[in-house]
Amino acid sequence: xxxxxxxxxxxxxxxxxxxxxxxxxxxxxxxxxxxxxxxxxxxxxxxxxxxxxxxxxxxxxxxxxxxxxxxxxxxxxxxxxxxxxxxxxxxxxxxxxxxxxxxxxxxxxxx
Amino acid sequence: xxxxxxxxxxxxxxxxxxxxxxxxxxxxxxxxxxxxxxxxxxxxxxxxxxxxxxxxxxxxxxxxxxxxxxxxxxxxxxxxxxxxxxxxxxxxxxxxxxxxxxxxxxxxxxxxxxx
Numbered sequence: 001x002x003x004x005x006x007x008x009x010x011x012x013x014x015x016x017x018x019x020x021x022x023x024x025x026x027x028x029x030x031x032x033x034x035x036x037x038x039x040x041x042x043x044x045x046x047x048x049x050x051x052x053x054x055x056x057x058x059x060x061x062x063x064x065x066x067x068x069x070x071x072x073x074x075x076x077x078x079x080x081x082x083x084x085x086x087x088x089x090x091x092x093x094x095x096x097x098x099x100x101x102x103x104x105x106x107x108x109x110x111x
Numbered sequence: 112x113x114x115x116x117x118x119x120x121x122x123x124x125x126x127x128x129x130x131x132x133x134x135x136x137x138x139x140x141x142x143x144x145x146x147x148x149x150x151x152x153x154x155x156x157x158x159x160x161x162x163x164x165x166x167x168x169x170x171x172x173x174x175x176x177x178x179x180x181x182x183x184x185x186x187x188x189x190x191x192x193x194x195x196x197x198x199x200x201x202x203x204x205x206x207x208x209x210x211x212x213x214x215x216x217x218x219x220x221x222x223x224x225x226x
Contacts, residue, residue, distance in 0.1 A: 032211040043113065043201050043217030044154070051211045089154060097167035097209060099156040 006102035023090035115218035136204030143185040149198035
């Protein structure tokens with residue numbers, strides 16, 4: 001069964017600090033992995049998309065890594081800002097267009 | 112603003128009823144995706160349409176159906192509603208058929224409450 005597990009479930013960090021979110025998956029055959037940011041009550045916004053051959057991708061202060069051998073990905077947030085407070089969702093696609101979603105990590109940035 | 116519009120924003124209805132949610136994709140996008148997000152299930156993919164044809168199917172119940180019209184807008188029909196159908200329903204669109212590098216742009220969602 002295709003699964004995506006994210007950790008931690010939630011975290012609180014101080015403004016200006018860095019943090020790293022984890023995503024482990026068992027989806028096969030793997031097509032791509034996406035990280036989304038979702039503000040409360042709003043639609044998800046795409047942060048990064050990585051295919052099998054990519055092992056790192058950045059979008060501003062967000063950097064995602066992918067290890068396709070160990071089936072792990074991380075999302076690193078640098079110099080966090082209050083606006084980074086949101087839920088971050090990892091989504092893994094298989095070659096047959098099936099999508100598997102993680103439960104998300106809720107990040108709270110405090111001043 | 113992603114450019115994807117969804118109507119209505121909120122919907123309150125009773126069990127057993129039928130509702131229709133509407134989505135207009137970004138200008139030029141050919142694919143429309145429907146997602147359900149509930150508190151206990153998280154985000155779930157329901158179905159994708161590409162240029163009017165069903166492209167991929169996820170965890171969509173038989174009571175639910177969707178279609179994409181020639182002008183590329185899409186409707187999601189939910190029938191025989193149950194309390195557990197209460198959720199946020201998101202529509203997303205992408206430029207083509209949903210390739211590995213294609214970004215999906217999400218709408219603001221329709222919040223459905225079944226009483």
